[in-house]
Amino acid sequence: MLAVVVITVASAVAAIAAYDHYQNSDPARIKALIGTFSDSVSRGNPQEIATLMCREEAEPYLDAAADPGGELANAPKPKFRIGDIVVHGDAASATLIFRDDQTQTMYFRKNAGKWTVCAPAKDQM
DSSP states (O other), X not given: OXXXXXXXXXXXXXXXXXXXXXXXXXXXXXXXXXXXHHHHHHHTOHHHHHTTBOHHHHHHHHHHSOOTTSOOOOOOOOXXXXXXXXXETTEEEEEEEETTSOEEEEEEEEETTEEEXXXXXXXXX
């Protein structure tokens, strides 16, 4: 009976550790970033969007952004699912699959432990 309890507790601890590891894994963090980025784009706030981008992409984006004094766009959030996420060191890519089966690849870069949306990271893949 004691052996069964020990095995059950050990299994539960292993499952919790595996779940915690997954939540802190690079693919899980990238998935969370994609969701946050999509929400920010839907709200249409350039400053908020830029905080999720790498510096070399955020600066030109903000320079090109529409008049910040204008009304914020509340675009409908696109419907997509996240396909493959590929991580190569501090660069990564993710495939977004939209309802019409069209795909788009997003690129990411990790800087100081934080993943950011970063099209220039494509060159690191």
